Each structure stands twice: as structure tokens, then as C-alpha cells.
Amino acid sequence: MLTPELLFALRNLPLAAKRAAEGFLAGAHASRRHGVGMEFSQYRPYLPGDDLRRLDWRLAARSDRYYIRESEVDTSLTVNLLLDASASMNHRDDNGLRKLDYARLLLAALAYLAQKQGDAVGLSILSPAGLQHLGALSDTRQLPRIYHALETTEATGAFPSTTTLAPLTARRQRALTVCVSDLYEEDGEITRLLGRLRATSGDVLLLHLVAGNELNFSYKGPVTFRDLETGQTVQLDADQQRGTYQQQLQAWLRDTAQQARRQGLDYHLLNTAEPLDGALREFLKRRQQMG
Incomplete structure (x- = not known):
């Protein structure tokens, strides 16, 4: 593995x-x-x-x-990949990898699968510095462009404004949109964007990244946590708060999944401590349903 x-x-x-x-x-x-x-x-x-x-x-x-x-060739599709590059994606798991590192690997593998299938594949990197957008193409030079964009991206600041992201939903185009995000948002801004993409492109696969140490709360003793986007800090005793934290996390994950599915999104939770296989499998399933 x-x-x-x-x-x-x-x-x-x-x-x-x-x-x-x-x-x-x-x-x-x-x-x-x-x-x-x-x-x-x-x-x-x-x-x-x-x-x-x-x-x-x-x-x-x-x-x-x-x-x-040995004979047939499937109809090609348009696949649009979206990367949340806000600062919360700098959270580091116990294995040393940031969410951003995992997202780069995942999106690069998805781009490889899509391009080799003959699909037109594009990439949009969502950061407060602006929208970095590579329109969907099926030529052989597109993969190196996508790899370079992923390799040079850093996670900074808060999720970009609606105005910054407006070009993503400016026109209707049937496509499979794949969004990779940790879904940390201040006021529903990610949720609203995905809802608009669902309306304009028709199919959205939402891959929700959660670090292993967030899921199992592997911290011990007194800990100071800092919000990577706001800089706010909170001090607590991890051993005392573990039960409460895990209850609240599970409630948030449940509510997040339910809300996404009510919007018609294909939602999947991914643990960044685990291999990419689950996400690749869900991509293939969704692609088949569109073919």
C-alpha cells in the first residue's frame, strides 16, 4: 500500500x-x-x-x-479540480504531512487519471491572493502545468471572497467538479460556492480532508492551539477535553455531511493519515455515472 x-x-x-x-x-x-x-x-x-x-x-x-x-473507448468528460489553499490547510498530521501536502498528491493523481482517460482536465486554486485558474484541456502539456501549479502553491489567509471566485460560476458547463477542502469556513462561504457549482456544472464530488490527529485527538496534557487563519489561541488540557472534543467533532462531521448531501453534492470524508485509494475509487464511480 x-x-x-x-x-x-x-x-x-x-x-x-x-x-x-x-x-x-x-x-x-x-x-x-x-x-x-x-x-x-x-x-x-x-x-x-x-x-x-x-x-x-x-x-x-x-x-x-x-x-x-479491447475495442471501445469511453466518451471523454470535462473534469475541473478545485484546491482550497486557505491557511487552515497547513495543519500538520502526526505523520508530518500537512493537509496541503495530501491535497497536492490527491489532485495530481486525479489529474493523471483524468488525462490518461482522455478527459479535459483543469485546476483552480482558491486562495485570498486571487483565483489561479487553468482552464480544462485534454492536450499532453496540461499535466505538467497542473503539477507545477500544485507544487508552487502555498496555503495562506482565509478562504477567498465571493467576488474573487465569481469566474468559476460565470457560465454553465456540464463537468465533473472535484473539490478538495477541509471545509473550515467563517460564514458558509465554501458551502455557498459549492452550491453554485452544483447549479452550473451539475456534478460536484466533495472530498473533505480531516487530519488523523484531528479525528483521534492524539494530543496529551496541556496544549495551546492556534487558529491558522485568525491567529486566535486557546489553551486546554487535552486529556480532560478529549471526550467533549470528539463528541463535538462527530456532530460537526455529521451535520457537514448532511448539509452537503442536501445540496446534491457527492460528499466523502478523507483521513489524511490513510492512503489515497478511497478518493480515487469515488472519483472513478462518479465519472462512470456521468459517462
């Missing part, structure tokens, strides 16, 4: 993206039996390096089995 730490240790985002995507496909195939009734004359198992345009995405979404079709 390729952990986020191992991928990050490569210090090479294009290589990490390729290994994450192809390792996931190959590993998922190898871990499952072939099942009965399949017409093997029309399929062969996926092998790293195969053209992903020939992958049977519908079969993958139904069963997590990865096979190459």
Missing part, C-alpha cells in the same frame, strides 16, 4: 501521481477474484502503463475490478 508519507517522500509530484494512480488500479485488481459470467475474450486485466481510455470504468465502479476493453 502506497501511504501518503511514502508518496510525499519521493519529492517528485509527477512520479508520485503516477505511482498512486497505477498502484491503486493494479492493487485493486490483484486483491479480488475474477467472478463468474465475465466474457474474458473481450477483456484483459489492467496492467500499469495501459491506456486508461480503454479501461472499463462501469465495471470498475460496480465491482472494483479493473479490466481493459
